[in-house]
Amino acid sequence: MSAEQAEDLVEQRVGEVVDRLRATHRRGVTKPLAWRHAQLDALAALLLEQRDTLYAALKADLGKSADESLVTEVGLLQREVAHTRRRLRGWLRPSPAVVPLPVQPGTAATVLEPLGVTLIIAPWNYPLLLALSPLIGAIAAGDAAVVKPSELAPATSRTIADLLPRYLDARAFAVVQGDAETTSALLEQRFDLVFYTGGEHVARIVMRAAAEHLTPVVLELGGKCPVYVDESADLDVAADRIAWGKWMNAGQTCVAPDHVLATRRTAEALAPRLAAAARRMFGDDPLRNDAYCRIVSERHFDRLHGLLDPAKTASGGGADRPALRIEPTVLTRVGDADPVMQQEVFGPILPIVEVASEREAIERVADGPKPLALYVFTRRSSRRAWTTGTSSGSIGFGVPLLQLAVPGIPFGGVGASGMGAYHGRRSLTAFSHEKALLTKPTRPDTVRLLSPPFTELKRRVLARFTG
Structure with missing residues (x-):
């Protein structure tokens, strides 16, 4: 079979999947609230009953321990399903709007x-969470959905493909596995929403493909998420929290601290504390610690290894290519021209960049690409300056990452870090169309006041209504 024939076969296969789901949605299968509740209950059962299977897949792909898989993937999904299940009926109630006088009574x-048939393209760094969390929104909205797991996390991809049809309604949900060719074939199809999590380069491809069908997109991207620490912060606590947020999943987190901004005095005090925090979490030999994740692939390992600079390494710096592990590493005296500052790190390397003042730090963040997340460890009186003087998807004062655990606030980027948001009720609205309804009785027929001929009486009445 030629490459062109193989490509045609893939496109035909995914086209058949999309057509099948669209037929299901047109029949109204996904719309009843009872059906949506049943699917959420089934997903909750999957997460509980197949927990060990999910842990094993995440271990195979990223070296995640069961504890980290529970905290960062399975547990978050369980809480999100429960939160949505409890509140969905209320969220779906019609929302009344005030009617102006000219429209009364x-x-x-x-x-x-529901939007219809949706496509969810998941990344490899949290391959379970970021495939199923958007799916919760699709279920809640009454959509059908195709889930495309990442081929770079093959064990998790296979597990999702095996388990979802066993628990969820296969008439409405499908898992399509494959590489970039399969993703391209999916993007050739007409969907009613494309939800993509990943990098900026592929996001541009997704947007171009979606534009062909005028399909709306939600893009959850990333970028360099800065942390500012000043002299007023409790540096021991700040170091512990930054270290936790940075080296979870070996730094392969879109909202992980990418680099630290601090004055020279603070930087010199913070660097050894970060090293101590890494030792507390992963011991003296993190490369052999099962609680420490590995890098996803040799290609990503080699990219990260190229960012190491022995001359600027304050702690860490060790690496084991066969094991795909790089130690938690702190770099100091880092400048903008250094390779580590020219790209999103997305790994266990934490550069510290010196600034002269808090004002310089704010201006630096404000002048750069808008980050997905910004973290600030400073006095309470400075928070307003950071809130109003910078733009980012979120700000965490005093802690990184935990904004993800609050379903009542949106998760999403701005500018190059993404568009659209989800989590909690916003997952429902992301996968829904908010349709306007207006009802007006035929008597009294006040619409005549708005139509010719415009008598003096009508003009006086309209002046009163619009004045």
């Missing part, structure tokens, strides 16, 4: 309706 409201 009448009533207005908005209702959330």
Whole structure:
């Protein structure tokens, strides 16, 4: 079979999947609230009953311990399913709107309706969480969905493909595995929403493909997430929290601290504390610690290894290519021209960049690409300056990452770090269309006041209504 024939076969296969799901959605299978509740319950059962299987897959792909898999993937999904299940009925109630005088008597409201057939493209760094968390929103909204797991996390991809059809309604949900060719074939199809999590380069491809069908997109991207620490912070606590946020999943987290901004005095005090925090978490030999994750592939390992600079290494720096592990590493005296500052690190290397003042740090963040997350360890009186003087997907004052655990606030980027948001109720709205409803009785027929001929009486009435 030629390459062209193979490509045609892949496109035909995914086209058949999408057509099948669209037929299901058109029949109204996914719309009843009872069906949505049943699917959420089934997903909750999958996460509970197959926990060990999921842990094994994450271990195979990223070297994640069961504890880290629970904290960062399975546990987050369980809480999100429960949160959505409890509140979905209330979220779906019509939302009334005020009707202006010229439209009275009448009533207005908005209702959330399913978008239709959606595509979820998941990344490799949290291959379970970032495949199933958007799916919760699709289920809640009453959509059908195709889930495309990352081929760079093959064990998790296979596990998702095996388990989802056993628990969820296979008429409405499908898992399509494959490489970039398969993703391209999927993007050739017409979807009603494409939800993509990953890097900026592929996001541009997704947007171009979606534009062909005028399909809306949600893009959850990344970028360099800065941390500012000043002299007023409790440096021991700050170091522990930054270390936890940075070296979880070996730094392969889109909202992980990418680099630290601090004055020279603070930087010199913080660097050894970060090293001590790494030792507390992973011991003196993190390369042999089962609680420490590995890098996902040789290609990513080689990229990260090229960012190490022995002359600027304050701690860590060791690496084991066969094991795909790089020690938690702190770099100091880092400048903008250094390779580690020319790209998103997305690994266990933490550069510290010296700034002259907090004002310089704010200006630096404000002048750069808008980050997905910004973290600030400073006095309470400075928080307003950071909130109003910078733009980012989120700000964590005093802690990184934990914004992900709050379902009542949106998770999403701005500018190059993404568009659209989800989590909690916003996952429902991301996968829904908010439809406007207006009801006006035929008597009294006040619409005549808005139509010719415009008498003096009508003009006086309209002046009163619009004045």
